[in-house]
Amino acid sequence: MKFYTKFSKAKILFLAFIFTISCSKDDPDGVNEQEYISNVLMTIESADGTTQTVDWDLSEMNSQTINLKVNTDYTVGLRFINSSDPTEVEEITLEIIDEADEHQVFFEFADVSVNVTSASNDTKVGSRGVLLNSVWNASSAGTGLVRVYLIHQPTNFNATTREGFGGYNDVSIDIPVSIVE
Amino acid sequence: MDALVKIEGTNFFSQTNLNGEYKIEGICPGKYVLNISHPNCKTKNKNINLKENKTYDLKLEHHINELEEIILSDSRLFRTRKSVREVLVDISEINSYGSNTLVDALNYIPGASILKTGNSIGKPVIHGMYGSRVGIVTDGFRQYDQQWGPDHAPNIDFDSFETIQLIKGAAALKYGGDTSAGSIILSSKRKVLRDTLFGTSFINLESNGWGGKLGSRLEKNYSNGFYINGNFTGKRYGDFNTPNYVLSNTGFKEVDFSIKLGKDLVSKGWNLKYSNYNLEPGILKASHIGNVQDLFFALNSSEPSIIDDFTYNIGAPNQRASHQRLSFKYFRSFKNDVKLDFGYSYQNNKRKEFDIRRGGRTNIPVVDLLLKTQNLILGFSNIKMENWGFEFGYNALIQDNFSTPDTGVKRLIPDYIKLENGIYIQGSYQESNSFLWEWGLRLDHVFYDAKKYYYKSVWEERGYDVLFNEFETGTEFANQILVNPKFNYLNVSAQTGISTKISDNSEFNISYILSQRAPNPSELFSDGLHHAMAAIEYGYLGINPETSHKFLLSLSKTKKNYNWSFEPFISKTFNYIFIEPTGLKQTIRGAFPVWTYKSTDAFLTGIDFNYSQSIIEILRFDIGASYVYAQDILNSEPLILIPPLNSFQKLKVSPKNSKWTFEISNHISAKQNRFPDSNFIFDYIQDGTIVSKTVDISESPSGFHRLDAILSLQIRNQKNFTANLRLIAQNILNTDYRDYLNRMRYYSSELGRNLQIQLNFNY
Numbered sequence: 008m009k010f011y012t013k014f015s016k017a018k019i020l021f022l023a024f025i026f027t028i029s030c031s032k033d034d035p036d037g038v039n040e041q042e043y044i045s046n047v048l049m050t051i052e053s054a055d056g057t058t059q060t061v062d063w064d065l066s067e068m069n070s071q072t073i074n075l076k077v078n079t080d081y082t083v084g085l086r087f088i089n090s091s092d093p094t095e096v097e098e099i100t101l102e103i104i105d106e107a108d109e110h111q112v113f114f115e116f117a118d119v120s121v122n123v124t125s126a127s128n129d130t131k132v133g134s135r136g137v138l139l140n141s142v143w144n145a146s147s148a149g150t151g152l153v154r155v156y157l158i159h160q161p162t163n164f165n166a167t168t169r170e171g172f173g174g175y176n177d178v179s180i181d182i183p184v185s186i187v188e
Numbered sequence: 189m190d191a192l193v194k195i196e197g198t199n200f201f202s203q204t205n206l207n208g209e210y211k212i213e214g215i216c217p218g219k220y221v222l223n224i225s226h227p228n229c230k231t232k233n234k235n236i237n238l239k240e241n242k243t244y245d246l247k248l249e250h251h252i253n254e255l256e257e258i259i260l261s262d263s264r265l266f267r268t269r270k271s272v273r274e275v276l277v278d279i280s281e282i283n284s285y286g287s288n289t290l291v292d293a294l295n296y297i298p299g300a301s302i303l304k305t306g307n308s309i310g311k312p313v314i315h316g317m318y319g320s321r322v323g324i325v326t327d328g329f330r331q332y333d334q335q336w337g338p339d340h341a342p343n344i345d346f347d348s349f350e351t352i353q354l355i356k357g358a359a360a361l362k363y364g365g366d367t368s369a370g371s372i373i374l375s376s377k378r379k380v381l382r383d384t385l386f387g388t389s390f391i392n393l394e395s396n397g398w399g400g401k402l403g404s405r406l407e408k409n410y411s412n413g414f415y416i417n418g419n420f421t422g423k424r425y426g427d428f429n430t431p432n433y434v435l436s437n438t439g440f441k442e443v444d445f446s447i448k449l450g451k452d453l454v455s456k457g458w459n460l461k462y463s464n465y466n467l468e469p470g471i472l473k474a475s476h477i478g479n480v481q482d483l484f485f486a487l488n489s490s491e492p493s494i495i496d497d498f499t500y501n502i503g504a505p506n507q508r509a510s511h512q513r514l515s516f517k518y519f520r521s522f523k524n525d526v527k528l529d530f531g532y533s534y535q536n537n538k539r540k541e542f543d544i545r546r547g548g549r550t551n552i553p554v555v556d557l558l559l560k561t562q563n564l565i566l567g568f569s570n571i572k573m574e575n576w577g578f579e580f581g582y583n584a585l586i587q588d589n590f591s592t593p594d595t596g597v598k599r600l601i602p603d604y605i606k607l608e609n610g611i612y613i614q615g616s617y618q619e620s621n622s623f624l625w626e627w628g629l630r631l632d633h634v635f636y637d638a639k640k641y642y643y644k645s646v647w648e649e650r651g652y653d654v655l656f657n658e659f660e661t662g663t664e665f666a667n668q669i670l671v672n673p674k675f676n677y678l679n680v681s682a683q684t685g686i687s688t689k690i691s692d693n694s695e696f697n698i699s700y701i702l703s704q705r706a707p708n709p710s711e712l713f714s715d716g717l718h719h720a721m722a723a724i725e726y727g728y729l730g731i732n733p734e735t736s737h738k739f740l741l742s743l744s745k746t747k748k749n750y751n752w753s754f755e756p757f758i759s760k761t762f763n764y765i766f767i768e769p770t771g772l773k774q775t776i777r778g779a780f781p782v783w784t785y786k787s788t789d790a791f792l793t794g795i796d797f798n799y800s801q802s803i804i805e806i807l808r809f810d811i812g813a814s815y816v817y818a819q820d821i822l823n824s825e826p827l828i829l830i831p832p833l834n835s836f837q838k839l840k841v842s843p844k845n846s847k848w849t850f851e852i853s854n855h856i857s858a859k860q861n862r863f864p865d866s867n868f869i870f871d872y873i874q875d876g877t878i879v880s881k882t883v884d885i886s887e888s889p890s891g892f893h894r895l896d897a898i899l900s901l902q903i904r905n906q907k908n909f910t911a912n913l914r915l916i917a918q919n920i921l922n923t924d925y926r927d928y929l930n931r932m933r934y935y936s937s938e939l940g941r942n943l944q945i946q947l948n949f950n951y
Contacts, residue, residue: 032588035603035639037665041596042546044776065776092666102547117878154873159478160544162494169873170485173493176478177546179778181871 039092044099047155047180048086051143053079063155063180072183073153075121081143082126085112087157087178100139103157104130110177111158112138115169118151119184135164145186152181191226193246196233222246270616271626271685271699272359273742273755275299277352283390284898286916286944289341294372295855297354298812299755299796301831304930305339307428307939308440308469309507312342313929314356315757316792316816316830317369320708325363325373326513327461329533332561332587333511334601336710338931343465343511343537345444347390347403348419349374356757356796357740358681358703361612362567362581365630365681366705368736368761376448384409389949396918396942397439398498399425413457416449426500427470431922431940436496437503440469456520465511470502475935476544479778480870483934484883492936504550508540525572529581531565555600556592561585580613589709600716600725601709602640609633614683622689626699627682634677634706640713641668656729675712677733679704685740694745701738707731711765711785718783724773726784734787736761750801757794764790764820766827769866779870781883789821810838817862825864832860832888832928847902854895860888860928889933892925894918909951916944 047063051073063070075081087099103110107130114123122144125136154169155178162173193210194201198220202210217239224246225231236244275297282293294300294312301313311318324331324342326349333343346352353373358364360371385408393400400423407417423442428435443466450459474492477483486493515533522528541555567581585608591599614628644667647653653660656673663670685699714727737760744753770784794816801809813835818827840851865886872881896918904911922941926933 032603032605032637032639034661034663034670035591035599035641036593037641037668037670038593038596038598039666040598041549047776063776094666106546106548115873117873117876120876152878159546169481174478175476175482175544176777178776179479179481180776 039095040089042099042102043089043091044087044157044178045091046088047178048088049073049155049182050084050086051075052082052084061182063182070180070182072185075143075145075184075186077145077148077186077188079144083141083143085139085141085155103137103139107132107137109160110137111135111161111164111172111174112141113156113158113166113169113172114138114141115154115156116151116184117154119145119149119153119186120147121145121153121184121186148186148188150183150185153184154179154181191224194223194225196221196223270624271687271697272355272357272683272701272740273697273744273753274356275354277354279346279350279352280948282346282352283946283948284900284914285896286392286394286898286914286918286942286946289346293346293352294354296836298798298814298836299356299794300354301814301834301929303338303829304927304932306435306438306469306472306475306930306932308425308438308467309339309341309471311335311338311340312372313831314354314370314372315759315794316818316827318829320705321367321369323358323360323364323367323371325360325371327375327515328517328529328531328565329513329515329535329563330363332535332559332563332585333509333537334539334557334559336708339507340509340539341467341469343467343509344374345419345421345442345446345463345465346374347401347421348405348444348446348463350377351375356755357683357699357701357738358736359628359683359685359699359701361614361628361630361681361683362579362583364583364610365612365632365679365703368701368703368705368734368738368759382409383411387949387951389951390946392944392946394425394942394944396939397425397428399423399439399500401442413451413453414449415452417447419446419463420444424500427496427498428939429498430937431924432937433491433495434498435472435936435939436492436494436499437470437473437506439500439502440467441502442467450517454521456518458516458518461513461515463511463513465509467507467509468502469507471505471507472932472935473503473505475932476505479775479780480772480868480883481778481872483885484870484872484881486935487884504542504544506542508538508542508553510538512536521570525570526568527570529565529567529569531563533561533563535559535561535563537561549596552595553592554595554597556595557601558590558592559587560590561587575619576615576617578613578615581611583610583612584608598716599640600714602638602713604636604638604709604713606637606709607633607635624687625684626686627684630681632677632679632681632704632706634675634679636673636675636709636712638673638709638713639670640673640715641665641670642715643668646715647671650726650728652729659729673712673729675706677706679706679733693747694743697740697742699740701736701740703736703738704733705736706733707765707785714785717780723769723783724775724780725767726782728785731765731785731787732763734761734763734765736764748802750799752799753797755796757792759792761790761792763787764827766790766820768828768864769868772868772870781868788823790818790827791821792816792818792827806841806843808840808842810836810840812836820864823864826862828864828866829929830860830862832891833858847905849900850898852895852897854893856893857891857927859891863888863928885934888928889926892923892927894923894925895920909949911950912946912948914944914946914948916942916946918942918944 045065049061051059061071089097124142126140126142129136129140157178158172158174159177160174166172191204202212204210219237222234287293302310303313303318304310334340356370358367387406389404391402403421405419409415421444426439428438446463448461474494513535517531519529537559539557540553543554564584569579571578587606589604610632612630617625659671659673661670661672682702687697712727714725740757742755765787767783767785769781772779773782796814798812815833818830834857836855838853842849869880871878899915901913919941924937
């Protein structure tokens with residue numbers, strides 16, 4: 008087989024190719040997820056100064072119940088936190104405030120009836136309150152839940168149902184609510 | 189086209205048949221000059237001294253036997269494997285249907301369909317399978333882009349090739365044994381050994397998307413076999429529209445070019461090619477959704493949630509893909525006709541995906557991958573011993589994937605190195621023109637070395653801390669751990685088949701194909717959120733390679749006035765890898781369905797059918813149909829995303845001696861009634877109370893039919909210049925329909941009416 012000898016060149020190329028295989032990958036850098044929200048912090052403050060805090064945590068996903076009294080005003084503050092890297096906790100709320108023009112908070116209640124208005128210290132875009140700070144007032148007793156939404160790029164800012172807002176959810180969590188007389 | 193063998197100075201001549209054989213009878217003994225001519229070759233003379241019956245083996249430069257997989261000007265195909273029926277289409281013919289993408293073109297081939305994500309991203313589906321099960325080969329090299337993703341279009345400029353071959357089943361063993369569905373092979377035509385300069389240019393303008401494409405190809409050939417050619421294609425489209433609304437953010441841009449130079453002779457040749465492909469498609473804005481609730485709203489709305497005015501601008505969500513390839517090929521034939529092929533290619537694939545993000549990060553991609561692949565091929569073919577023919581070779585591959593950490597998003601596909609070594613041997617035994625036996629065997633070794641961060645919670649939840657404890661490196665980052673999975677797979681694939689002539693014009697082929705495929709990186713490592721599906725996708729580290737057994741049969745008949753083919757297949761795949769919903773996961777963004785890669789045993793069978801008949805001399809009728817039945821055996825349910833029963837009918841008028849042709853075609857797609865139940869239930873707050881709602885993502889859309897028409901006019905026909913004008917109307921009736929194989933069907937309908945003007949020049 009004469010032609011095989013002619014191919015020493017090809018053979019060398021081929022062996023060179025095989026030898027380049029022995030390399031291995033460097034360790035990749037870890038990725039600290041940006042935009043990620045791991046915790047939702049709610050502070051519910053009544054006029055008499057009593058304060059409840061509710062911390063919805065991604066890893067536990069069960070949260071305390073919000074306790075309200077009928078016909079009482081509560082100021083509700085909302086914060087979004089990224090604590091996925093405990094050494095570098097990020098306050099995502101600041102990003103939301105920066106981009107208030109494309110964000111809207113929406114509270115949807117099930118089995119309880121609570122009236123929500125924008126608080127005086129709320130972040131506003133024109134006359135629209137983003138509801139990062141809001142005033143809650145329950146009209147009757149009962150137990151149910153509130154679904155807290157942070158909506159990014161809603162197509163309609165003045166809707167009354169989640170569907171009406173359009174856009175998509177950056178946050179959608181359920182927190183139990185208990186209302187007494 | 190056949191070669192002509194003449195005896196000079198006489199009226200004796202013969203035309204070679206399909207196999208290049210000729211016969212001249214009734215000649216008196218004496219001295220003659222044989223004159224052999226072929227339109228694509230240099231004419232040759234041979235002096236003969238005839239005393240008795242004698243066989244002369246004549247070879248022209250570019251004689252047919254050696255033109256493997258290369259097609260002569262009348263599109264006669266040199267098949268990769270003769271015992272498996274192949275379909276061959278000229279790219280110019282595909283262009284004449286007004287197709288914009290490679291996969292669009294496949295719509296005209298029974299047995300092939302398209303899995304789409306919107307209208308500019310499509311993947312070929314053969315025999316009901318897609319992705320890693322379909323191999324794409326360009327210029328003799330497998331294409332390596334991020335082909336695992338259903339929303340990743342093959343990064344190929346099909347306008348820079350001249351023919352498409354579709355091979356059903358993994359019969360093309362020299363390119364790989366893992367493509368159980370089939371292969372698509374794109375090639376250029378063989379060069380002409382003459383001093384020529386020719387070119388083609390085209391311009392298309394379309395009403396849907398208010399855009400078009402523009403391209404040119406120039407080629408210079410020299411009589412010493414040297415050639416150089418260059419190619420350019422540009423495409424630009426704005427938002428497309430359905431019959432009733434604009435599909436916002438669906439425009440796309442594409443710019444491609446390539447340059448190739450080489451020398452091609454009968455006994456040896458080489459070429460060097462560089463190609464560059466850039467695609468930037470927009471993704472329907474309304475398909476960027478949050479959680480299952482958003483998906484529920486989308487499914488229950490007849491229109492996308494965002495419809496803006498028409499624009500050429502492309503915003504997030506969008507993709508940016510680029511593919512560069514540098515390849516070198518060399519071949520040489522020896523005295524005993526044995527042919528050596530050597531090739532090397534380097535492919536560089538960049539893929540970026542953009543999403544709507546917070547904090548001004550929209551212009552930072554969420555997926556940013558760089559895939560570098562080196563490929564080596566070495567083969568010896570045309571080894572002949574009487575009736576036996578052999579071919580063997582070696583392929584090697586090194587692939588390096590890098591996933592940028594700068595995205596600030598968890599990597600969907602990790603960094604990995606993949607090594608592949610494959611050897612194959614195949615052969616044939618041909619007793620006569622009417623019987624051929626073929627066989628082939630291939631062995632592949634696949635090795636993965638990946639480095640990936642898992643959230644500790646996920647690593648434990650999936651039981652990996654016990655099963656794959658050895659992969660843990662000990663390195664930690666925040667609450668993630670770095671693991672180093674290494675996998676080895678050894679795959680065997682084989683093919684055997686026979687091809688027989690039942691009569692002069694009918695042929696019967698039967699083939700058995702065994703193929704094995706190692707899981708791809710997404711099946712192993714996927715780990716993240718897929719926005720358009722509102723789904724969290726998980727790979728599974730313990731997934732095993734899949735093994736598929738397939739029987740292919742084909743019966744065909746070709747007569748002057750009609751021809752038909754009938755091609756059933758039946759296959760069973762063990763460890764068929766697929767993705768299915770495995771529950772809902774609560775996240776801070778609400779509930780998401782979790783889709784996990786799993787394996788099952790799958791049974792697939794189907795039929796492709798084609799019939800063509802001349803009704804009268806100027807009128808031809810074509811009909812094609814195909815059906816696939818696919819069942820998940822272990823779970824006793826249908827497989828997902830299987831093309832429904834579909835058919836096309838075509839009527840073509842081509843008057844004799846006139847400059848125009850007209851054709852009208854109809855595509856029918858039935859409703860897919862066989863689909864698995866992937867629905868899930870979520871809690872929805874309606875009028876102040878919680879109600880359970882079903883998110884119906886399983887139901888298939890109703891059937892549809894679509895009417896297209898093409899009028900072709902030859903406006904100039906000179907020796908060195910031809911010009912054609914085509915007027916094409918697609919979806920003439922402006923039918924509003926949705927396609928089961930389009931992942932955007934949850935959000936929007938298919939495209940409405942489109943009018944196209946095409947101008948083609950050949951010079």
